[in-house]
Amino acid sequence: MVDTAKTPMGVSLDSNSNLISRVSAYGGLCQRAWVEIDLAALGHNVRQLKSILSPQTALMAVVKADAYGHGAVTVARTVLQNGASWLGVATIPEGIELREAGIEAPILILGATHTPEQIRAIAYWKLQPTICTPQQALAFSETLSVSNLTLPVHIKLDTGMSRLGTSWQQAAEFVQLVNTLPNLQIASIYSHLATADSPDPTVMKQQQQRYEDAIAQIKSLGLPSTQLHLANSAAILSSPTLHYDMVRAGLATYGLYPAEHLQRVVELKPVMQVKARVTQVKTITAGTGVSYGYQFVADRDMRLAVVGIGYADGVPRNLSHKMKVAIRGQLVRQVGAITMDQLMLDVSDLPDLQVGEVVTLLGKDGDIQILADDWAASLGTISWEILCSFKHRLPRVAVSH
Numbered sequence: 001m002v003d004t005a006k007t008p009m010g011v012s013l014d015s016n017s018n019l020i021s022r023v024s025a026y027g028g029l030c031q032r033a034w035v036e037i038d039l040a041a042l043g044h045n046v047r048q049l050k051s052i053l054s055p056q057t058a059l060m061a062v063v064k065a066d067a068y069g070h071g072a073v074t075v076a077r078t079v080l081q082n083g084a085s086w087l088g089v090a091t092i093p094e095g096i097e098l099r100e101a102g103i104e105a106p107i108l109i110l111g112a113t114h115t116p117e118q119i120r121a122i123a124y125w126k127l128q129p130t131i132c133t134p135q136q137a138l139a140f141s142e143t144l145s146v147s148n149l150t151l152p153v154h155i156k157l158d159t160g161m162s163r164l165g166t167s168w169q170q171a172a173e174f175v176q177l178v179n180t181l182p183n184l185q186i187a188s189i190y191s192h193l194a195t196a197d198s199p200d201p202t203v204m205k206q207q208q209q210r211y212e213d214a215i216a217q218i219k220s221l222g223l224p225s226t227q228l229h230l231a232n233s234a235a236i237l238s239s240p241t242l243h244y245d246m247v248r249a250g251l252a253t254y255g256l257y258p259a260e261h262l263q264r265v266v267e268l269k270p271v272m273q274v275k276a277r278v279t280q281v282k283t284i285t286a287g288t289g290v291s292y293g294y295q296f297v298a299d300r301d302m303r304l305a306v307v308g309i310g311y312a313d314g315v316p317r318n319l320s321h322k323m324k325v326a327i328r329g330q331l332v333r334q335v336g337a338i339t340m341d342q343l344m345l346d347v348s349d350l351p352d353l354q355v356g357e358v359v360t361l362l363g364k365d366g367d368i369q370i371l372a373d374d375w376a377a378s379l380g381t382i383s384w385e386i387l388c389s390f391k392h393r394l395p396r397v398a399v400s401h
Ligand SMILES: *Cc1c(COP(=O)(O)O)cnc(C)c1O
Pocket: 062, 064, 110, 192, 231, 232, 233, 234, 248, 249, 250, 251, 252, 258, 384
């Protein structure tokens, strides 16, 4: 049964659900907005990161939050093909999504899990939990022993992040307890850094010292040696002394630098590009208000382009009037409040602009490159948050530039 419709752009679609898979067939014409995921850049970033690790150090690609908005399954497959050997997720459903896609690499759940239901799901899907407290360890042991199951577990120490984990000061005691519990096998002992992206390494060094003191104590008690890991992207780029047996790379995998002073260590390429199409072009006269609240009023006659992307797609509304986009390799300013599904541009300098032309919100167009860092700087936030906001509505199109 074919429900044929003719779109205003003259593209035949047999159903809405086929729209995404037909992007390439129709040259993407049927889409108002989309996210391009550059798998070549992703593979390049993983190989670059691997190149600064010793051969004994494993690379865990952190693919939580749908791989920072890039699409977890596609990203996971690509990073594993390029040298990552572990995957990190935040939640059980994120891990299950990867397993259901047939991905067999070890998956660490970085978040805390507690209930018998969660524990059984972790065991069933062969995920590996983080154990943060003695109570949690006991809960795991109890549920697993009922089913006669054994799980590799990863001990989390709090060395100064004040988030998950048992204080480094109680580390030996904690590890000793977990070690005596049946059905739990300690696979690694890890911690997380709070200030690795700061140019001032004082706190990071203090955390590392606490981590090493705790590990030394654990060893002195004759507890079994396990894998050690501490580094996020910033720490990976900061110093090889932070690499240990494994590193956990999130942001850098996606081609962005965690801080300006870490930019020269390896060459990373941004993986995500966000694009949309011009859906209408019009002329407005001087004095005409644009969008909700008339936050922008034209001070002269101008050409205005309407673009099919808005805050529900992941373009932060607080970027209204603050962002520039690229069309035909030229920077164009955004005007008026960004709305849920659409935004407007001042295209007075592009008088022959046509409906259907591509607007680059994030990414490269000719000599222009717009980075998530640029948006983050305008908004007073971090690039991590910008990437994560593109996850719900926009189709992702894999490309290899
Ligand atoms: C998210 C996360 C990472 C990755 O951090 P990036 O700064 O994106 O590299 C590493 N470790 C833990 C525990 C995390 O939660």
